[in-house]
Amino acid sequence: MLINQSIIPDIKAIIANAQDKAIRAVDTERTLMYWNIGKRIFEEEQQGKDRAEYGEYLTKYIAQQLEPDYGSGYSKRQIELFRQFYRTFPIANALRSQLSWTQYKTLIRLDNQDQRQFYIAEAVKNNWTTRQLERQINSSLYERLLLSNDKESVLAVAKNEKLPSDAKEIIKDPMYLEFMGLKREASYYEKDLEQAIITHLQDFLLEIGNGFSFVARQKRIHIEGDEFFVDLVFYNRLLQCFVIIEIKTTKLTHQDIGQLQMYVNYYDRIEKLPTENSTIGILLCADKNDAVVKFTLPENAKNIIASQYKLYLPTEQQLLEEVNKELEKREDSYFTNEKN
Template sequence: MASEINGYGKAVEAIKAAILQAQYAAAKSTNAQQLRLYYAIGSFVSDNTRCGRWGSGALKAISEQLQREMPGLRGFSGRNLYYMKTFYEEWSNSICPDGVSSHSFAVATAKSSADPDLSILQSQLQNLQDGSREDFVSIGFTHHCLILTCTKTLDERLFYIHKCATEHLSVEALKRSIKADDFHHQGKAPNNYLATLPRSQQALRAINAFKDEYLLDFINVEELGVRDAEDVDERVLEQGIVQNIKRFIMTFGRGFSFVGNQYHLDAFGVDQYVDLLFFNRDLNCLVAVELKRGPFKTAYLGQLSGYLRVLDDYERREHENPSIGLVLCKDMNRAFVDYIIQDYNKPMGVATYKTSVDMSSELLDALPPIDGLKALLEGDGD
């Protein structure tokens, strides 16, 4: 074993030099430097494992020697070195489709320690659109690992990277977003926003604010005292949402604030009650949500349109935009909803939802355990 460790001495020295250089520049841009370091180490590890110079025990041996030579070092277990290799290989393949090789690790580590240059990753990111470059280096390595593990296409990965960067998602929140398949549902709810909102920019923001399906997996029917899933009605759903309003807002999207449930409207002496009322800061408007336990019915749009008229005339403030409505139902014929909703002059959309009772055990277990992802960068095992 001793001879094997000694055989990796040069590798340990190269990685150690890169670590020290990155630590020197950490105060200026900690996360970006960390990602560049991991990408550079991943390139180095990939080159040596791919060509067969290193055997199956190499990463563990290198990690153990690094720990001895740099006591207290965290995040460089054999397992994490493998994640760095994956990080490099996945992204070098994704953003260098023409096969252009990255800068060598040796060049990166040979730079002056007074001005360390670990911009291997940044040079590769020039192939991405401008916004994606800033998003990429602003989220943590654990987020990147989760995205790489659970998604396959470049567009999907860039979507979740942007979502993490702009909404400051925790790892738990990112896991929920991926499980809800937000990439395939965002901005696709049937709606009439372009025809009913006064400005196209406002309409486009509204379109992107809502999904065509919401995963309400935090609603546990048994805990709410309902024995049969078929007995789940609007009030039961509402109760589950209100009890978990923070989770619902995170599911609903960025910029939403909860105003109230069963919100009382009184116009001409007629009492009406909105199931859930929100305010969206990005849209600068009230958002009324009507919960329906069954499939979509045309009458739901008429009911919601009436609520929006009263909200605009009696509740909306002078500086606010027109109120928006959303019908949240169990199922819908999308083509029919797209067809029928255009006859209404109040801005509305329709989306469906799923609860935990609708999810198979395979889907619930599809994502990797969060404990394993939290262990990243902790150096607790190989």
């Protein structure tokens, strides 16, 4: 008797789907339970005459009463987290069922409300795991996007209130590739970095931005008898266009920009469908001179982006310095335009 061989994979998929839904349902109820505990603690705390002192006493007392029966999940530290959870997210209906308690614990530590809203929207939209959410926060994704965009635009794209109209709204500069495990002190050939990207493709897709899918590696193109190889080709469904990435492990030169522009022109004229938008080229480089990039490209050019890569996550001080440098650049540009 012949049996359809797809029945077992189908049943396994049904089981896995049901198990996933059950786990999510349990975690949603657990999150609501912690929120309600936090609310009750907050309400009780408001009745104390000296709130700071009473609040400290209250969380300690509750932990002493609950921990013996319910375990370390109700320690003083955890009780304080429940209270902070409610104070940070005071509206129960605003809680997102797609987010787990561990993700909310990560979000609680963010002080800036816009920053929290951004990471909530991105985590829900991209179905991030807790590890992915923590990695994006630790790599300062929000701040990096703010370096080349305004706050309103960054939040609007994250919340799906608008589609990105410019590649810079989703492509970051710099890009942090610490997940590849390469030592920053060492020198690498371009093929080494390319191979590391392919090996860690899922993490790389998460880093370069929303809506990317992998198309080809070392894509061969022929132009009137000459043969060329494009390092990496992606497609972005949000921008509705091909995205070509050329890797340069040395400082960027104007010749590199010219080469990438040729590849972009080829894709626009040969590969692109009439319904698709113009191809975007990204030069992923170890170092760059922004002035060289600016003067090599036509004014207001948007289809070539130079993004520096770094093999380690920034410290808060490094990030602050980058933000301040960008703000100074914008101020100088503003005053220059005013004079003109």
